[in-house]
Amino acid sequence: MSRMRRFLDSIEPQFHKGGRFEKYYAVYEMVDTFMYSPNNSTRTAPHVRDTIDLKRMMSYVVVALIPCIIWAWFNSGYQANLALAELGVARDDWRGGLLSMFGIGFNPSNPFANLVHGFLLFLPIYLTTLIVGGLWEVLFATVRNHEVNEGFLVTSMLFTLTLPPEMPLWMVAVGISFGVVIGKEVFGGTGKNFLNPALTGRAFLYFAYPAEISGDQVWVAVDGWSHATPLGLGETGGMAAIAESGLTWWQAFVGLMPGSLGETSTLAILIGMAFLLYTRIASWRIMLGVVIGVIATSLLFNLLASDARPMMAMPFYWHFVVGGLTFGLVFMATDPVSASMTNTGRLVFGILIGFMTVLIRAINPAFPEGIMLAILFANLFAPLIDYVVIQSNIRRRERRHVSA
Amino acid sequence: MIRKLFKFHGGVHPEPHKSESATAAIRPAPMPSELVVPLRQSTRAAARCIVEVGQHVLKGQRIGEAEGKLGTAVHAPTSGEVIAIGDHPMAHPSGLTAPAVHIRPDGLDQWIDLTPFDYDANDRISMLANLRDAGIVGMGGAAFPSHIKLGTGIGIETLVINGAECEPWITCDDRLMRERGNAVIDGAAILAEVIGARRVLIGIEDNKPEAVESMRKAVAEARPALPMDVIAVPSLYPAGGEKQLIRVLTGIEIPHGKLGGEFGVQCFNTGTAHAVHRAVRFGEPLVSRIVTLTGNADTPGNYEVLVGTPIQHLLPLMGPRPDTDRFLLGGPMMGFALTDLSVPIVKGSNCIIAASPTLFPPPPAELPCIRCGECARACPAELQPFELYWFSRSRNFGKAQEYHLFDCIECGCCSYVCPSHIPLVDYYRFAKSEIWARERESAAADQARDRFEFRNYRQEREKTEKAAKLAAKAAETKAKLAETEGVDNKVQVADGSEDPKKALIAAALARAKQQKAAIKPANTDNLPPEAEAEIAEIEARRQKALGGSEPKPLGVLTTDNNGGEDKQS
């Protein structure tokens, strides 16, 4: 028995009923089960189990996010360095100090410099998310006497990746607080929330601080450098504006464009998607549904395109590479807790998301990005979709049995 | 011949672990020093004990008489002396006790006179009675009386013999089919004849090629009158579930609340077929069965065990390793951990597994459901396990039933795949037993209500009848008086004579009552009995509601109310 185990066992009584730290049992439990698997559970049939478990599912999602994370580091650094180079200024905050101190520099054509720069942009946001959100998690777990759930790791990572690189940290803290508390814990915690917590937090920021999160300026981590996202360009000037900016489809596909941390590279997301599909963690039906929805709706709008709404003319293959559509469709829409759970329902759920995304992108000038609201909207409809599917299943089976 | 097989929904692939115990031949288990034969072989029915303490019994002698619709007989598994009749822990997850006959073997193992049953000379009814009295039940685990299954089978086209044995670890049917294939085939032929089937399908999972081979050989040798096919079905738990196997072999899907018999299919276990063969061809009642002893053990294997052998007596045969922490009765998917090792083997016990924390790790703590839908994908009954879980968990039993909770076969596939380690089956079992308990309670309450209302009605009727009788008597007395005393009643009254006065009052009362009594029948003359009961009920309620405050029209409930008050004090 390891020293750690002995130590944990020796302090365990303090956390039991009547012990000094009774209230902090959840904290103890989190540390304990993080390192060791628990052994206090009932023993009834079945006595054997499949190897898949919740922790593994959650860690698989994080693994699937790795390409996005690495790309987030590289691209946000690249975009920042590019801006610095263009403006001809130096970075004068702590990041700049660190980068100069180690002689890494700000050369946009040096991938390593980009990577480190981006990492320094990513790290504070992620740490803030993790610490603030983690505090809420532990607080609720302690009060409710349940354990801290691993799902939080996924939520915090997703939330971070949907943010622009230079989001003020206090806003990050407010956003994740809202996401965790209102999006999840008030409904009873993991598994009982009907909205995706990361998206809830993101949506809150979107509506609370629209200037910071949805304007043209924020997407690159350098003050005073205005370079709109392709989606923003498309919103105002249509495909012509995007073409004018010099962005090719392949660039957009690889992700060399300004945008939120994790959502720019469709390629990196596709790698993660392959992993999720291979491990059967995410539902292919939802993804397929979104793809169908997006293609069908954008084709429809292509037919109806007018000068007043330039976005309507955007072809579907552009829809997938700009903005957060692919990121949302792979990682957000497939969150099983807030998605539909019947197979037919999942398809319908996906189609609804796809349809709503393009609808919001093309029709509503106030919201260039549609996927976030579309997913939240579909989350609300998920129980209804499931209800209809299950009731119709029951009816169909009963009919079949009557005739049999 | 290539036969088209069908698929059932869901299913899982647990580690089979068949090879541990499947290699060695069936050996007889040694005779224990004491046999404990439960009169209740399953939860369904208990047999009535027909032996006494001190009585000497022979092997195969009936010690329990079949009682009730689902009852079957119980027999002495060996010759010896009945040393006690009393409660003993039962092979049941609750660990509760049930009456059992304790027999001390005399070592002679002497059979009673055995007479084979000649089906040709007897009719179907006596065949079924014979099976019931031979104690033949389903040997797959549920121990459902076979004669009932055979008896309901009218218009049975297909007889399915279930040799799938889909649960991991268990190999008793496998060995039985390998070693006694001829007997199983003969038993199947008898079953087919009794039930009037036109074909027999023997389904065996394809991870038992030797058993398939042996059975095919046995069919070839037996040259049965009916077409008999031995079919290897894909190994997929729970292919051995009755509805699942029928689905795989015939494509027939048996709907909610129906049984195979209604669709021309009936299913029996291979062990049952073997027991039927012994009972019919040799007259031997069911006193022993094959039990797999396996798991965390040095010498796993299959043994022919007498019914009533305490499990602790069998454990040395397999030699459990030191780190064994509990023993499972049944397979790892559906079996349960024994709380008491003195539990005897019953007719439905197929396997004992020595469990260790390494082989059967304790389930990790339950985590929240994230609605991933894995359980729905695995469910062979095509249910929505997570919906059922939420309803069961929140004790919303009505909803759970609406989502067909009772179609759940408790196979454990959903719990097996659940990434949050939710003991889903436990929730369903909880909900099911809770619903049954509620149904029992509400049935008891309904009965009590009916009986209470009828009692009130009866009491009232008795009072009325009594009063009417009294009045008639009084009227008679009065008439007599008037006759004898003649003309002058007034004188009599003035005389202060008590009797006529009383008679007068009684007569007045009687008139009033008669009026009442007369009115009532006039009203209710042509009413159906339900309406009459209703009237009585309303009448009773009205009087109760009036309570003690208002004058009671018939003075019926006085005693009742007093009784009630007495209770409170």
Added chain:
Amino acid sequence: MLTALLVMAGIAVVLGAALGYASIRFKVEGDPLVDKIDAILPQTQCGQCGYPGCKPYAQAIANGEADINQCPPGGEEGIRHLADLLGREFKPLSEEHGIEKPKSVAFIDEQTCIGCTLCIQACPVDAIVGAAKQMHTVVEPLCTGCELCLAPCPVDCITMEPVVETVETWKWKYPVIEIRQTA
């Protein structure tokens, strides 16, 4: 002006007709409340609530004369169900009406019984059989455990035996996984 009046009058007529139709179409038959309450009550007919049987108590609850916490055999669960049905607050069982006991059935000691038939008369559900000067016995499945037969017995030969759990009545427990081990 006239048009406005006509329109208003027209609307009034139409709405009135709709309301009238609705009241006929969706008429609720009778007052099922008493039956609903009665269905929750355990039907022991023991009178511990102060009413002569479960139905009168149900009636009294429906009329607002009695409180919902007067039924000891129904216990806490029964009160909860009543509270749910009536939309009232849960309150603990009123002590003056008795305490919740495990379900029991009456048992007559046949050696002591003198055959007085008093218990037979007291039994609200006719669950005791016997005749004058003959031994009596309780028909166990019918007994509601109301204890009304205890008091009348002149020789105190009736006792209440708790109903033991058998494999037929055994229930699977609610699967609770203790996060906090009971120390």
